[in-house]
Amino acid sequence: MTRNGTSLEVAHASVKELIAEKLKYLVPMTIIFMVGYIGLTILAGFARDLMGLKIIGSVNLGFALIALNYLLSWALAIVYGRIAASKFDPLAARAAMEIFGAEKLR
């Protein structure tokens, strides 16, 4: 029982590390897409003339920002996939191993 307890504590330490790692990447990424998208809806609501500013030909700032939001979402998806595979998965696997170790000792 005591050994089980210590192994669980080890696993908890790994999970804490994993959460800290996740926060390090997810907080800025969430802020980026929220500011990008909610900011766009606020501009669309309150700065309608600004959105009509011509950028290329008849395409105005509003449509350009919409296009930018598409690209941003796709880029974030790819970046998240990469980070999760290289940083989060190994930590999660380590924590899981430690729990499995605890189960076996019972």
Place this chain on the structure above:
Amino acid sequence: MNLTLGIFIVILLITLGITYWAAKRTSTTADFYAADSRLTAAQNGFALAGDWCSAAAFLGFTGLTALYGMDGAFYALGPLVAFCTVLFLIAEPMRNTGRYTLGDVIRSRMQTRTSLLAAIAGTVVVNFAYLMPQMAGAGVLVRLLTGISYDWAVIFVGVSMIIYVAFGGMLATTWVQIVKAVLMLSAGAIILIMILSVVHFNPLTLFADAEQKYTAKYLLPGNYLKNPFDQISLGLGYVLGLAGLPHVMTRFYTVPDARTARRSVVWVMFLAGAFFAGTTLFGLAAANYVGQEAIRAADKGGNLTLPLLAQYLGGGKGSFGGDLMLGFVAAVAVATILAVVSALTLSTSGAIAHDFYVNWVKRGQVDGKTEVWIARIAAVVIGVLAIALGILAQGVNVAVLVILAICVAASANFPVLILSLFWRRFNTGGVVGGMTVGLISSVVLAMIGPAMRGADALWPLVNPTVVSLPLGFLGAVLGTLISGRDTENEKRFDAFLLQVHTGVAPG
């Protein structure tokens, strides 16, 4: 019109064949609710794209852009951005902590019967609020496209969905979604290529022509969403509401692990996102070539824009190419509705059979075989109810229900789910507080708003999410604080966190 019916019958036969194949492989509860969690990331990504592109997306976004310009493009962008929330915060924890339903996650966190009941309420209200307008939309659409009466159209859609779900469970529902997604994306790709060849592969021409025809105001925001706060509500509803839709969340149970769940979200972001971006160009092209007058003449809300555009691109009315394109797009639209209502019915039957009957009434003391039968019966009952509601809804303004579904998902389900996953002190009182306040504020504000009462509205916003979402969070936090500390529950949180982040439950 007969061509539409012909193409649609082919699609129907394929889906029934899939159901027959799936029914033979569906015997356990894991099969029925989650396709035995054996789908690949690509399969689930296509199925998610199928789930997330309802008729409102397939037909509605194009129509809105054609009639109102940039506001339509906003409607199309939101559902893609929403998947960022799902990807970062929801998909992997859902996969790691639940088995079949949203109720599973709340139950495994709180381990109380009251919290399970709250989760069931959230699921059933959102699903029915979503299901009813889909049925009504199906009635109108099938009648417009094939000429059969509204009532028969609703019955036909309802019966098909009951057959898919009751016999084939999640496996059949998933493959119906996949078939539909492939058809929808092919239709989109064909239309896009045809448009591009018309404008000599310079999409900027679409904007220039639209500006010339309808003045620069058409390309500005605010033509549809006149109140700025409605614009923000729409955005919030999307980015946080999608993450609270039970029929989308249950899709993450169909894959083996969190990694696959994550990869399936990346798939859907590219598949559905590309389609959504396409609808903006389709809308502009339709405004330029079909013309707003012809679009409004066919359907005031613009829902027939895409079929009309397809007909124009195929060679125009009366030509074989035009009829073929119209028939194809119309048949895909009907398939779209069928696939979405099936997913909603399956998710609701999970809440009724698995959460309510098995885990609440019987406290888990039901064997798997019996549970599958109960889930099948629940699917039939829900289907019949949906048909009845769909027939009753004829001529009623159901638009408010669509707003309500997303608004409740964002204001009640989302706060409760996110706090369950990430806040140690969150307890049963918080679950009940968040659900109740989120639900009631959404329903009341939507009912007294302009969508329901028109000019007599007591409150200015069509979509109340911008107010009801903070209220839902407030209810959840106050409920937690008022009901006092639950030390047992807080102690269990460490083990729950382990499960959220690794998928392994310590014994």
